[in-house]
Amino acid sequence: MSPANTTGTGAYTLYYGTLDSPHILQVFIEMRDPDCAKMADSILGTIREAADDGKIVAKFHFAANLDDEVGGGGSRCALSALGAASDVGQSQFINYLGALFASQPHQVTDDPFSDASFLLSRASQVDGLRSAEFDQKVSQNAYANWAADAVADFETFGVLGTPTMWLDGRVVLGMPVGSTVTPAEFLAEIQK
Template identity: 30%
Template structure:
């Protein structure tokens, strides 16, 4: 072999080795780039997953989430967000405002003793009643029974004002009303059991579906937002226009439940007669309404 061929062969061999090394270097750079890219994608995926998890964790749940639901208001409601529950003869010149919380033991005591007198005045057309239903006991005592019962009352109001009144009476009854510390009305099953006492609601599939689906949960939250309206922060409270009505206290002495109920109802009637005048049949049939209070445009629509 000549020296020329030998040198040429060596040069060619060196070129092949150089080319192979370059190829290997390129492959190594590509491998490192793929590893880095994969790591970045993995980090982004983890970060994205964490971000999504944080976002989900910060999303409102339960009754707070109900505030974002599409508004669905029951029939027979008026005003902003349909939070005015006005029941009675629309021609009645008087409007009594009643503030209650379904879990409230004092409200239950009022309903059990004086509820029939209130219902009779509504039936007689003595005044209309605007019910403002609070749910503050859920916050104070814990739970969600006030809100859940209010949502169910919305489903009853969708059926009729009569169904609403009867259902509210049943919820406050001695048979069903739970201790304030027992959040029994948080259970739909309990609310439906109470509804069995109301002919309009018993086996009413539309009503049952509305309770179980929470159709009026958003409406209940809109009602809840009225807490503190007209300065009222306790229940039961009674107002005529901007005037708070006050009942006499029951004497602190031993008595039967029947005696207590009799005194409580007498005090309620006394309070109402003092504000609205004697009821029909107690003053020669003239009636006792004084009309809308001076300077008040519409007490039923005031906030």
């Protein structure tokens, strides 16, 4: 079972925007990765605006390296919850993605994303997201198998770290630890 608004072989890629957009932005992230949270804080809104303007479709690929390296299951559980949000709508998905990154713990060894009640509390911050159906999907980790397959699919791209972004197959962002990019810098990259 795959969520709505997925694409690619196996439907493992969540997307925001329209698939017939002139440019494809592939975003490689991990929900527990602090550098991904910095990227989201810096340019997630700009990605959304570019997609809303029809300039790009953003295709999100998710890793779970920290689940495997430091323990826990938060990256996969958060991805499962994001799948449930995508069933509600693209706007709810992208807003929930931002809300989760904004709530990311300061220590990667902390794993609140593995707790359904934490995920649901953050969903309350997103207009139109919470419903009995959404809550049930999150509480039951309904997309757990899909999330595991999506994480395995991430590995087929050969991306060495997160966050990384490709625009039409060209690397536009491979952020070293601790760096940030401004919305203006990001827009300049996607307009090259």
